[in-house]
Amino acid sequence: MTEIQLEIIRQLRAIEAEENVRILYACESGSRAWGFPSKDSDYDVRFLYIRRPEAYLSIFEPRDVIERPISNLLDINGWDLKKALLLFRKSNPPLLEWLQSGIRYEEKYSVAESLRRISPLGFSPKSGIYHYLNMAKGNYRTYLQGSEVKIKKYFYVLRPLLACSWIEQFNEVPPLEFSMLVETLIPGGTPLREAVNQLLTRKMSGEELSIEPRIEVINNYLEQLIAYFEKSASLFEAAYGVPDEQLDVLFYSALAEVWGEESSWTAALQEVRRPPGNAYGGN
Structure with missing residues (x-):
């Protein structure tokens, strides 16, 4: 220990x-x-x-x-x-x-x-979707607007939006591990996957991630997911079974x-x- x-x-x-x-x-x-x-x-x-x-x-x-x-x-x-x-x-x-x-x-x-x-x-997909969507929207609005952004905050928008996608696809509590969400939901070999992997490698290496030019491929992806789940969140199930x-x-x-x-x-x-x-x- x-x-x-x-x-x-x-x-x-x-x-x-x-x-x-x-x-x-x-x-x-x-x-x-x-x-x-x-x-x-x-x-x-x-x-x-x-x-x-x-x-x-x-x-x-x-x-x-x-x-x-x-x-x-x-x-x-x-x-x-x-x-x-x-x-x-x-x-x-x-x-x-x-x-x-x-x-x-x-x-x-x-x-x-x-x-x-x-x-x-007892899992409610609707409750989960709204929770993660609101988290993502708040962080996106606060940290990722403009031509230069707080680069490490990408993780705090990516993860909740990927959690929304996990709920939509599997109808279950999303895993905590960011790498599992990425590997399952973002196709390998794409510019988006490469950009996310590069950012993760930098963060895990201990590099200080501060204010940098926005990463367009990630921003576009986040904006698309936010718009999609804003329209579809109300359609998910809300029943409690316990x-x-x-x-x-x-x-x-x-x-x-x-x-x-x-x-x-x-x-x-x-x-x-x-x-x-x-x-x-x-x-």
Whole structure:
């Protein structure tokens, strides 16, 4: 384990002690998970956590986000499992990305794998398309207008638009790895593919990518995709397939797995798992 990985684990343990929570899952997001970090890229650590059972019984809602001050090296924040499940119900793209990150710092419990297993049922192509399209449009508008542009920002428009194309073609959560998106969706041997590969090679080598003349072949491609998905986004499916009761069971099961068979939560779990019927025992 590297020194930075050890420091990330130390930070996670400190969060557990200070906040009286248990971390269920922790991973890398951002450019390192996407496969195009710069030499000076920080570590974007994201995690899911769960509080003690009595915290969820209080009439006062506990804070559902834990954040730590951003340093030059680390950006660490996480979501309460309850918040995460409500967002999962809406097919939240950032959460789905976290779950499939190839850089995982911790996964002690079964929650993350349970969510991965049911995520195809709850995936909403429309939600994904709109999320990635809006991300791409915002970055394009901010960084890639004019004759000279912030050249490294091409990745932050290319990746979300390729994610849109992946959803359109495969009807599933797009992979995090930028190289997989490029290899699958941009034909090899074309001027576009060559321009993207050259840019990626420069970034991965540690070259400082700042203000340079715009790359016309990439800009034209981005403009075409943005225009296309602006017209077609509303046509994608929006149905959610994971029953609310299943997410309740997952939440109660996580409480039992992490904190033990607390009597109040054991009773609640049994109630959730009981077949539908009259709450007072009638027909």
